[in-house]
Amino acid sequence: MRLTTKGRYAVAAMAxxxxxxxxxxxxxxxxAERQGISLAYxxxxxxxxxxxxxxxxxxxxAGGYQLFSAPSDIRIADIVSAVDEQIKTTACEAGSSLGCxxxxxxxxxxxxxxxxxxxxxxxxxxxxxxxxxxxxVLGMAAVNTPxxxxxxxxxxxx
Amino acid sequence: MRLTTKGRYAVAAMAxxxxxxxxxxxxxxxxAERQGISLAYxxxxxxxxxxxxxxxxxxxxAGGYQLFSAPSDIRIADIVSAVDEQIKTTACEAGSSLGCxxxxxxxxxxxxxxxxxxxxxxxxxxxxxxxxxxxxVLGMAAVNTPxxxxxxxxxxxx
DNA sequence: TGAAACCCTACTAATTTAGTCAACTATGCG
DNA sequence: CGCATAGTTGACTAAATTAGTAGGGTTTCA
Numbered sequence: 001m002r003l004t005t006k007g008r009y010a011v012a013a014m015a016x017x018x019x020x021x022x023x024x025x026x027x028x029x030x031x032a033e034r035q036g037i038s039l040a041y042x043x044x045x046x047x048x049x050x051x052x053x054x055x056x057x058x059x060x061x062a063g064g065y066q067l068f069s070a071p072s073d074i075r076i077a078d079i080v081s082a083v084d085e086q087i088k089t090t091a092c093e094a095g096s097s098l099g100c101x102x103x104x105x106x107x108x109x110x111x112x113x114x115x116x117x118x119x120x121x122x123x124x125x126x127x128x129x130x131x132x133x134x135x136x137v138l139g140m141a142a143v144n145t146p147x148x149x150x151x152x153x154x155x156x157x158x
Numbered sequence: 159m160r161l162t163t164k165g166r167y168a169v170a171a172m173a174x175x176x177x178x179x180x181x182x183x184x185x186x187x188x189x190a191e192r193q194g195i196s197l198a199y200x201x202x203x204x205x206x207x208x209x210x211x212x213x214x215x216x217x218x219x220a221g222g223y224q225l226f227s228a229p230s231d232i233r234i235a236d237i238v239s240a241v242d243e244q245i246k247t248t249a250c251e252a253g254s255s256l257g258c259x260x261x262x263x264x265x266x267x268x269x270x271x272x273x274x275x276x277x278x279x280x281x282x283x284x285x286x287x288x289x290x291x292x293x294x295v296l297g298m299a300a301v302n303t304p305x306x307x308x309x310x311x312x313x314x315x316x
Numbered sequence: 317t318g319a320a321a322c323c324c325t326a327c328t329a330a331t332t333t334a335g336t337c338a339a340c341t342a343t344g345c346g
Numbered sequence: 347c348g349c350a351t352a353g354t355t356g357a358c359t360a361a362a363t364t365a366g367t368a369g370g371g372t373t374t375c376a
Contacts, residue, residue: 003274004364012267019266027321041366047323060374063321076270108177109170111295112234116161116281123277127270137269162333185352199335205354217353218343 003120007080009037010045014054014079015132018071025057025064045083052082071133077124161278165238167195168203172212172237173290176229183215183222203241210240229291235282 012035017026020034028046032039046065049055054074055065067074131137170193175184178192186204190197204223207213212232213223225232289295 006364008267008271009365011270015266025321029321038366040368043322043324044366050322057322058374059320059322059372061320061376063374065322108173108290108293109166111293112169112285112290113166115295116278119281120274120278123274132266132270135266135269137273139273164333167334183352187352196335198337201353201355202335208353215353216343217341217351219345219351221343221352223353 002084003080004084006045007084009035009041010049010079010083011076011132013037013042013045014049014067014074014129017055017065018067018129018133021066024062025066027064030064048083049079052078054078054082067129071129074129075125076127076129076132077121079129080124161238162242164203165242167193167199168207168237168241169234169290171195171200171203172207172225172232172287175213175223176225176287176291179224182220183224185222188222206241207237210236212236212240225287229287232287233283234285234287234290235279237287238282 013031016031016035020026020030028042029039031037032042046055046057050057050065053068056068057063057065127137171189174189174193178184178188186200187197189195190200204213204215208215208223211226214226215221215223285295
């Protein structure tokens with residue numbers, strides 16, 4: 001999961017549409033003005049959002065975009081992964097340990113970044129557009145940090 | 159907290175030193191070869207790691223670097239923030255809501271990225287170098303995802 | 317029929333990252 | 347001493363990525 005301003009713009013725009021939807025499609029020009037994002041750039045983003053089935057569009061004079069599903073069914077992870085290209089897996093950072101000798105200290109860090117990635121995924125999958133609109137996001141960082149004993153046990157398993 | 163290959167290199171190098179330390183300082187040239195990172199680049203990184211008091215150096219023939227503290231006292235977050243410059247806070251992404259009207263939909267997403275950042279911080283602060291060496295990292299992504307009811311309650315508080 | 321809106325491709329400007337170069341300083345050994 | 351080793355430092359550059367523009371379409375509807 002990659003995190004750039006592109007993803008942030010996309011989430012902001014989606015939230016904007018969710019908030020301002022009132023039966024009729026919301027035009028990108030409105031979103032552009034409200035969110036301070038250039039129209040042309042937004043169009044790029046929404047093309048991707050559309051092919052990911054996160055929004056649907058209507059053309060013509062009174063056209064625009066609307067959410068494809070209910071806000072509670074659109075997870076932030078969906079939005080971010082729709083607009084941000086997948087990060088290219090460098091050397092030994094791939095999901096599986098291909099070409100990565102587990103014994104060298106180089107790959108000791110492999111698990112770490114894997115785990116962090118999983119962490120981020122879990123978070124972004126646990127938040128949906130409705131949470132954002134209703135401001136229910138704060139205080140969700142209740143990570144269950146293992147005790148030293150638990151860490152030791154986990155290490156022992158491997 | 160920013161996450162680039164720079165930070166990853168730094169963590170890998172620190173782990174390398176932790177593993178290969180045997181009473182005498184470890185020369186960067188060794189680390190460079192083992193980790194496949196150019197010596198000149200490593201020097202850059204270690205300059206920062208040193209000024210953050212994460213390593214200490216000895217010059218001269220048998221010189222090199224060693225950890226400043228015990229591996230269990232060096233958190234990954236310390237390493238990453240030592241080498242990766244702080245991300246410049248764009249528009250309304252700052253820690254506090256300066257210049258950010260809480261009512262516009264633009265800033266609805268503010269909390270989200272704040273919370274994600276906190277999430278990452280918590281994780282990277284909960285892992286230390288010893289965990290990495292002992293391979294105790296996997297399985298730490300035990301995030302406590304709130305129930306819908308809990309989310310609602312949290313929203314209600316604000 | 318024309319204005320408003322989406323659709324699409326290509327290009328470019330700006331920024332950031334990763335890495336190099338070259339010179340310098342300190343240390344220890346023969 | 348003087349030389350090799352190893353850290354110290356600042357300046358510079360090349361590659362990659364991101365963010366954003368330009369400029370055409372095409373569809374729809376009043």
